[in-house]
Amino acid sequence: MKLNNPLERVRDVIHSGMGEAGEGRTFAFINLDQLDPSPMQPRQNINGEAMEDLRQSIAAHGVLEPIIVRRKEDRYEIISGERRWRACRDIGVEEIPCVFKNVSDTEAFNISLTENVQRNNLTPLEEARAFWHMLDTKIARNQSEIGKILGIRQQRVSDKLKLLELPAEVQAFFGNGKYQDRFTQKHGEILGRLNDSVGIREAAQKVIEKRLSTRETERLVEQALSKKPKEEQKKARLPRRLHVSRSRHGFCLKLTFDDRRDSIEDAIGELLKTIEKLRKDFAPKEGFAPKEGASKERAK
Secondary structure, three states: OOOOOHHHHHHHHHOOOOOOOOOOOOEEEEEHHHEEOOOOOOOOOOOOHHHHHHHHHHHHHOOOOOEEEEEEOOEEEEEEOHHHHHHHHHOOOOEEEEEEOOOOHHHHHHHHHHHHHHOOOOOHHHHHHHHHHHHHOOOOOOHHHHHHHHOOOHHHHHHHHHHHHOOHHHHOOOOOHHHOOOOOHHHHHHHHHHOOHHHHHHHHHHHHHHOOOHHHHHHHHHHHHHHHHHHHHHHHHOOOOEEEEEEOOEEEEEEOOOOOHHHHHHHHHHHHHHHHHHHHHHOOOOOOOOOOOHHHHHHO
């Protein structure tokens, strides 16, 4: 399938005596079968209504902006423009206009990420994972450097990275078309204040089910936070089940519990933890050897 594409006006010039694609050229039409998506593509959620709109646009007007590729052995790897490539493949287009760049893996990732960030093509979680990849692979040393590389504010980087601290079940809401309007980055930032995975999951479920706004979510979180001190005070008033005292002869452990099953289990659990801690604290250290004659003195 060939399209009525303004870029096709230069096709004859490009294909006339200029050698193989990529050899001394910066622009060419390449068959879709010769192109591969990048394994470092930060965008994970590619399908959806926006993709269908792109297919219709390309079918009507062609690919108005070339994709960016680099040579990989006898094939080409897409640096930027994977959605256009997929849309063309879906509607049966044979070739796509490409711009060549001779770049390293790091540079290719930065180009792809920068384009997606500038176009707001990424979900908050995709952006957060991409920022983490930059830190993990030493592309950037810190959040400030990520901002400089991508031309964005450091605060944006910091806000996104905090989303990775949310429970996995809550992270799954980002980018899910079903919850796209009901669970935003702002919702995630507010819930992160709870610092309690169980509480965050329960609150997130309420946000989804009741379609809470960010302001309503803030009230929900504030109510949960106001209850915490009272619960902590209750825990502080609970009787200690294990009492440890130390004398010159060693340690004395006193265990107290009532006839409730949970009381017995809690007391035994606390006892085992204490024994393990004492074992570690007073175990002989590696490399330790008693002074010569010390054992003889003890024997006397």
